Amino acid sequence: MxxxxxxxxxxxxxxxxxxxxxxxxxxxxxxxxxxxxxxxMYEAFTVEKEGDGEINATMLGQDISMADIEEKKEEMEEWKAYNVLSSAGKGISNACTGIFQGLADLISNE
Structure with missing residues (x-):
């Protein structure tokens, strides 16, 4: 052995x-x-802070400014995107919660 x-x-x-x-x-x-x-090439996302306090970001070789980020954020807020999977998950969790609460009430009442 x-x-x-x-x-x-x-x-x-x-x-x-x-x-x-x-x-x-x-x-x-x-x-x-x-x-x-x-x-x-090995850095997909870099952030550099300059002496004057300005922040420069690069993602996959393209420069990104804070104005671009804020514009995209405003666009996303305007879209008010509806996430189907998120709402489906909330529905399933609410249904499961209701089922188990009902079972718990049924067991506790007996």
């Missing part, structure tokens, strides 16, 4: 290191496939 546990643990350890090495190898090759090393 001891030999089996020893062999199984060694096999698991070997497979674990194989997975780790494979992930590292895949990561290096993905970077090579891009064709060049650009440190900015």
């Amino acid at each position: 001891g030999k089996f546990i020893w062999k199984a643990s060694l096999l698991i350890l070997l497979l674990f290191f194989g997975v780790i090495l494979g992930m590292q190898y895949a990561n290096q090759n993905m970077k090579k496939m891009q064709g060049y090393d650009d440190p900015k």
Whole structure:
């Protein structure tokens, strides 16, 4: 029994290191496939604060200003978007709550 546990643990350890090495190898090759090393490329979203207090944001290589963000926020408020999944989830949760409260009342009244 001891030999089996020893062999199984060694096999698991070997497979674990194989997975780790494979992930590292895949990561290096993905970077090579891009064709060049650009440190900015790995950052999807960056925020920089300048000396005068202005904030510059970049998302996927496009500059975003605070005015753009506020305009989009106002648009979203104007749309008053209706989320179907959210309202469906609220309905289901209200129905489940009602069912279980009814069952609890039925059990407690008996």
